[in-house]
Amino acid sequence: MIGKLLEGGTTFSFEFFPPKDEGGADRLFDHIQKLEGLNPSFVSITYGAGGSTRKLTRDVVHRVRERTGLVTMPHLTCVSHSESEIQEILEGYAERGITDILALRGDAPGGGEHDWASEDFAYASKLVEFIAKFNDRHKASGFAGFGIGVAGFPEGHPGTGNRLDEMNHLKAKVDAGADFVVTQMFFENRDYFDFCDRCVLGGIRVPVVAGIMPVQSISGMKRMADLALGMRFPASMLRAVRRTDGSAEAIRRVGVHWATEQCRDLLDHGARGIHFYTLNTSGATIEIYRTLGVRDSGQLAGGEMLPF
Numbered sequence: 001m002i003g004k005l006l007e008g009g010t011t012f013s014f015e016f017f018p019p020k021d022e023g024g025a026d027r028l029f030d031h032i033q034k035l036e037g038l039n040p041s042f043v044s045i046t047y048g049a050g051g052s053t054r055k056l057t058r059d060v061v062h063r064v065r066e067r068t069g070l071v072t073m074p075h076l077t078c079v080s081h082s083e084s085e086i087q088e089i090l091e092g093y094a095e096r097g098i099t100d101i102l103a104l105r106g107d108a109p110g111g112g113e114h115d116w117a118s119e120d121f122a123y124a125s126k127l128v129e130f131i132a133k134f135n136d137r138h139k140a141s142g143f144a145g146f147g148i149g150v151a152g153f154p155e156g157h158p159g160t161g162n163r164l165d166e167m168n169h170l171k172a173k174v175d176a177g178a179d180f181v182v183t184q185m186f187f188e189n190r191d192y193f194d195f196c197d198r199c200v201l202g203g204i205r206v207p208v209v210a211g212i213m214p215v216q217s218i219s220g221m222k223r224m225a226d227l228a229l230g231m232r233f234p235a236s237m238l239r240a241v242r243r244t245d246g247s248a249e250a251i252r253r254v255g256v257h258w259a260t261e262q263c264r265d266l267l268d269h270g271a272r273g274i275h276f277y278t279l280n281t282s283g284a285t286i287e288i289y290r291t292l293g294v295r296d297s298g299q300l301a302g303g304e305m306l307p308f
């Protein structure tokens, strides 16, 4: 259970998305094999909001578990899903030994206005409630129950008008049964620390895992800054980008350096977990471990004594 892992030291985990074809799947598994050596605490697989890619998530989840034995957490978005569909997905995961689920709502289909009242699950809190009830019903049969993670947004969710209400909505997810929060990516650690403080003030006492995405390209930055994600890039990072010759390799180096510094600071300040948005590659993550001087995630909790 990931909640248990988060009780001891800092976890390091990796996120992947399901590739669309066999070629992409082969490449993904090459990268996963390279990353397996870093001994991640767990990995997670995103869930496509569109119908056609949803089954791919389940396929990748089962393949990763079977091939690697890594603790594998599927993301599950409830938008456009009926209760009976969610029930079937949960039963499938329980049968295949999945221990944790990241419970999400997902974005509005088509990206515009959406009639949320017509949904079986209008908010992620409803999905958390449903999974918690599923856990209770199945405990008699010896099933330990799924650990439940939920999303948190240190810079605020782009669709939320009221930041104070937003924390109440996060608390509703925790009160419904969530065991931990995984954050949206952020580039300014102060936003994460402040978010953790606001969680405590709001009575949210579960671990908050920090989402880190090493910038890999200018086009990637533009996508993240776009309305749907609304990411904010600190001036210092933009200056670092401006200092480069603009080449793809220089931008990638700035991104990896920035993410490494974020990780060092998060580790120094005892972040409960760091979740890497890998974009289905392994290079940036491996470089960050190397620069931190860490061979294996087991070392990230830090020893009790200095080694000299």
Ligand code: FAD
Pocket: 045, 046, 047, 048, 049, 075, 076, 077, 103, 104, 105, 106, 107, 108, 122, 123, 124, 125, 150, 151, 152, 153, 157, 159, 160, 165, 166, 169, 173, 182, 183, 184, 185, 211
């Ligand atoms: P919710 O917690 O339901 O919140 C959605 C919005 O509704 C927020 O603005 C919230 O403040 C508001 N709200 C919540 N409850 C109420 C209420 N009772 N009354 C009024 N307003 C309310 N998307 C995917 O499609 N696939 C993925 O695999 C995926 N993985 C993600 C992983 C992480 C770590 C994160 C941070 C996001 C991920 N997303 C994914 C994106 C996510 O689905 C979207 O950001 C979505 O818009 C919000 O999902 P949520 O679970 O936070 O929803």
